[in-house]
Amino acid sequence: MKQVKIGLIREGKIPHDSRVALTPAQCKWLQAHRPGLSLVVQPSPGRCYKDEEYERAGILLTEDLTDCDILLGIKEVPVTDLIGQKTYLFFSHTKKKQPHNQKLLQAILQKKITLIDYECLEHEDGKRIIGFGFFAGIVGAHNGLMAYGNRTGLFHLERVYKQKNFKELIHTYFGLRLPNLKIAVTGSGRVAHGLLEIMNLMGVHEVEPDEYLERRFNYPVYTQLKGPDLYRHPATGTYNRLDFHEHPQQYVSKFHPYTRQTDILLNGVYWYEGVPRLFETGDIRLDDFIIETIADVSDDENGSVPINKQTQTIDAPVYGIDRETGAVTAPYLKSSIDIMAVGNLPNELPRDASRYFGEQLIKFVLDDLLHDGSTLLARATIAGNGTLGAYYTYLQDYADGTIQEHL
Ligand SMILES: NC(=O)c1ccc[n+]([C@@H]2O[C@H](COP(=O)([O-])OP(=O)(O)OC[C@H]3O[C@@H](n4cnc5c(N)ncnc54)[C@H](O)[C@@H]3O)[C@@H](O)[C@H]2O)c1
Numbered sequence: 202m203k204q205v206k207i208g209l210i211r212e213g214k215i216p217h218d219s220r221v222a223l224t225p226a227q228c229k230w231l232q233a234h235r236p237g238l239s240l241v242v243q244p245s246p247g248r249c250y251k252d253e254e255y256e257r258a259g260i261l262l263t264e265d266l267t268d269c270d271i272l273l274g275i276k277e278v279p280v281t282d283l284i285g286q287k288t289y290l291f292f293s294h295t296k297k298k299q300p301h302n303q304k305l306l307q308a309i310l311q312k313k314i315t316l317i318d319y320e321c322l323e324h325e326d327g328k329r330i331i332g333f334g335f336f337a338g339i340v341g342a343h344n345g346l347m348a349y350g351n352r353t354g355l356f357h358l359e360r361v362y363k364q365k366n367f368k369e370l371i372h373t374y375f376g377l378r379l380p381n382l383k384i385a386v387t388g389s390g391r392v393a394h395g396l397l398e399i400m401n402l403m404g405v406h407e408v409e410p411d412e413y414l415e416r417r418f419n420y421p422v423y424t425q426l427k428g429p430d431l432y433r434h435p436a437t438g439t440y441n442r443l444d445f446h447e448h449p450q451q452y453v454s455k456f457h458p459y460t461r462q463t464d465i466l467l468n469g470v471y472w473y474e475g476v477p478r479l480f481e482t483g484d485i486r487l488d489d490f491i492i493e494t495i496a497d498v499s500d501d502e503n504g505s506v507p508i509n510k511q512t513q514t515i516d517a518p519v520y521g522i523d524r525e526t527g528a529v530t531a532p533y534l535k536s537s538i539d540i541m542a543v544g545n546l547p548n549e550l551p552r553d554a555s556r557y558f559g560e561q562l563i564k565f566v567l568d569d570l571l572h573d574g575s576t577l578l579a580r581a582t583i584a585g586n587g588t589l590g591a592y593y594t595y596l597q598d599y600a601d602g603t604i605q606e607h608l
Contacts, residue, residue: 208269211245222273225258249551285312321581336547336554338395345496361549384423388469450475472505
């Protein structure tokens, strides 16, 4: 095994993110159990684990990371902070040619940095290895229910970020009595798992989609809608997962009947251009469209939820959409549907989200970082030594292009 020095960088992106790739306890465990590996931490006033906690775990704090081999961050690293010729792992949000990160990729290439993007780390079958989706689902489901409680006055949920951790959050559900709600949960990935976890913790009962559509219940229920429940090929009437992933534009949505039976929609589908929207904007004017609150955890503006018109912040996560005009309004108006849409939901539970992330990193990626010749890492390497990685040559025009300013 080679000698590797890993540095945890201070997050530089604004608005500030307090998550970190490895907790103090995980760093300590790694130093004890992975000979050849050493770790240092760049001090940070805003990190969810304090500098002193790393110090107490025996991890060296240092401003200077120039002698590290690998630097771990979370969000996009500001161009001015990049250290040339290093290997970085973070979420770069460049693989879809996002205009606002074009400059970042150009700087990475110029500085001969190796960029391994967490989002691109995939198992052989294409399933993503690490991410924050589970805690996005946890916070998203809570916030969706919280918004419905605020709207109707039928119950009250506190903000997640006011709790110390996930365990404390669960304690706030003791004694919670929900009305006879019908909740539709969409998706089957990490976000959906987090949504389901909260359903179960809040004592909402699961029912099958057909039962959900057929009757009302005298207790709160949810149903989980996965690919085959949401989409069908108009010619065959069926859903084939691989075919759908390749040709989503050939499919249509089957969600419409659920808009007539659902009080709250918790949306966790994976959406990209071509995937049918769950419903169309005009549908919200229909008298039998009864959804009052939507937590769009997937958070694609004008995506699977076409009335998600803007992403909010943790401070003010909810806005309204007027049923008649489709215009953005204040939250909790009778004439509007409430939308909860925030792009950094896991930041409401940063310590738990970081620990969960670090666990996956240690389990599935760390050994590859300590040995040469990993195909897992090669497939996730967007740039290296001034050129694009073998799997990312499609980004060449993006890397060459004139800088587009992000509006
Ligand atoms: N709001 C937030 O803070 C937040 C945080 C994390 C994730 N998200 C978003 O939530 C959405 C869901 O994330 P997730 O973590 O559940 O994703 P995931 O990778 O865990 O799951 C994706 C699911 O989508 C399915 N899928 C559909 N089309 C696919 C395709 N073409 N290729 C691969 N898989 C396909 C997969 O089978 C899988 O079940 C994403 O859009 C993500 O960006 C939002």
